[in-house]
Amino acid sequence: MTCLRFPLTVLLALAALPSFARETPSAPAGLGVPGVGEQQLAAEFWIARQAHVNRVVLDREEILAQNAKLMREDQSMHDLRNLPPGLDRQRVSGWIENLADAPQSPLYDVDGKPVATEVLQAILANRNLHAIPESQATRYGLVVERADLRGFPSRLRVFRSDDDTDIDRFQESAEFPGTPLVIAHESADAEWWFVVSPRYAAWIEKRHVAIGSADQVFGYADKTPYRIVTGASVRTVFTREAPAVSGLQLDMGVRVPVLAAWPPDTPVNGQHSYTAHVIELPTRAADGSLAFAPALLQKNADSAADYLPLTRANIIRQAFKFLGERYGWGHAYNARDCSGFVAEVYRSMGVLMPRNTSDQGVSPAFGKRKFTDADDRALRYKAARATRVGDLIYIPGHVMLAIGSLKGDPWVIHDTTGISYRSTGGSLTRATLNSVSVTPLVPLLFNDQDSYIDRMRSIVRIRPPSATEAPTLQ
Structure with a gap:
């Protein structure tokens, strides 16, 4: 579920930047984010600026076709309905061991104290890998309440530094009531299941899962109205x-x-x-x-009574319903992170997406414009200016949702820990946002050399699966 956590010391050589990147808007008094006033924080401001804002981008049949393509072609997804009736040891151990590596660097608890080696060893042992049977019947369940998915079977929150209590490195994601699961393994303390959902495989506390037959589980998921x-x-x-x-x-x-x-x-x-x-x-x-x-x-x-129509107006309205929600790495804090945010906006319109940014940005189910080292700054800027409402802009570890433009430059809404940019006077400014936020794209800095636009990996556009060409974004 990677979402970028930006360093506090971000510098950019202004002399190396073209004029569009040097002209960073000043931050209005009282808001403290470049170019953002109260009007930019209203969904209707952006909706009113769009042509054909209520035109359907994909109809329900096209969305179902795209979802089917996602399940068929995207290796990050799990088609639970087509799993075999039995699971062998190799498959189950592969799921568990591919989820998270044993910690190699020091970790700290919520009080900033180092986590003892023997504590980490006990957590690793709780995976109970030696007890995975050579074969087992495939078991199913439903999530009964919102629940965390963890990298290891432990409630212990761990962090990479003694002054960080936000990014819990054992936190992976969350699942919601009614989500179908395959139950693959039990922890040694009998308090956790290792489960596979359509979008993720991780550890969940057993108290959040009810075991049923495949007919019960999928019958519930398909039930109408x-x-x-x-x-x-x-x-x-x-x-x-x-x-x-x-x-x-x-x-x-x-x-x-x-x-x-x-x-x-x-x-x-x-x-x-x-x-x-x-x-x-x-x-x-x-x-x-x-x-x-x-x-x-x-x-x-x-x-x-049904999924919302996939229109530009609905994309904006749904995204702005999260505005100001606290950032939650891996859906922590009863919230969500950058990839969870965009996925849940699109889910309200029936569109399925992979869980993590690394999978979303390259999924074969979506139209996209990929960027390589051969793409220069001018080309990247041109592509960024050509984004449409609903396009998803991916940089390493982060995703942003395009909501329109002002004076030709793109604006985004994204769930982020914070941003760095240059003020009008040229000084470096850091805004710790920790929330779903509205920002212009152009001024944002990635590190001491690059802007966000410099580091774009792809721009994803949700479009009919019959359209095989990449979006031109020209």
Whole structure:
């Protein structure tokens, strides 16, 4: 789930830059980010600047075709429905050992104290690799509440320096209620499963997973009718009668079945349902088995009867629903990181994406303009200026979503720890953002030699899968 954490000491040789990179906008008083005023923080400001803003980019059939191509051709994805009925030791151990290497450099805990070698050794041993059977039946489950995915079976948060408590190096991602899983292995302490989801393979606490048959798991995922969460997140209605489905968080793009035939005169967990949608959620029985329970999702909650149309207006509106949310590496802090942010925006419109920036930016399912060392600064700048709303701009470890341009220069919304740039007077300025933020692209500096534009690896454009040519971005 790499998202860039930029160094504080970022310098750029101004004499080596063309004029477009030297003309860094000054930061307005009170906001402290170059060129950004209150109007740039409103979705409607950017929507109003677009032509054909409500034109459908891909229709539902085209999106389904693209999703199928992603599952078929992208090696970072896992087609759980087509896994064999049994898993051999080589496959399972490969999943586990390819996820994370044993730590080779010092790590620190949340108090800034070094993590003892014997503690790390115990965590590695908890993977229980020697107990992986030569063969096992493929088991399935559903996630019952938002849960962290970890690189190792441990709740210990670890960091690379004694003054960093944000980037937990054992944190990988998160999964959401209703996500299908394959359960591949159990930790030595019997508190963790190693699981494979459609987009990731990692460790999850067992208490967040309910085990069921393939028919139960995929039957739930395919059930209709359904609601799509279109807000940044919503919560089910509180109920003390059913704690497992009370106040449950559902993040953007989560799909939940609707019990449309629920009798209107029958209360749901002690409450009349006429002001809410009666939805069905997976729950975990005491023995870990899968069950289902009704819950209420208020009708005024931000959800829809189907995926939103994929339009430029919806891309902008959905992205701005996260504006100001705290940056969360690997979906930590009950939030998300840069790649999770863009994936969840697109998921609300039915578009699947790989989990990590390194996979998103090269996926064979998407149209893209790749950049190499042979591409000079002028060409890269021209391509950046040609981006459209919804294009995804990838630099090493980071992704940004294009939202439009001002005076011909591109602007982006992205989930970032911070940015570095030159003020009007030429001094280096660092803004620690740690949130979903709106910024111009041109002034942003990557390191002491390069700007973001200098380090672009690709620009991805979501487009019909029948269009085989790369976007010209001219």
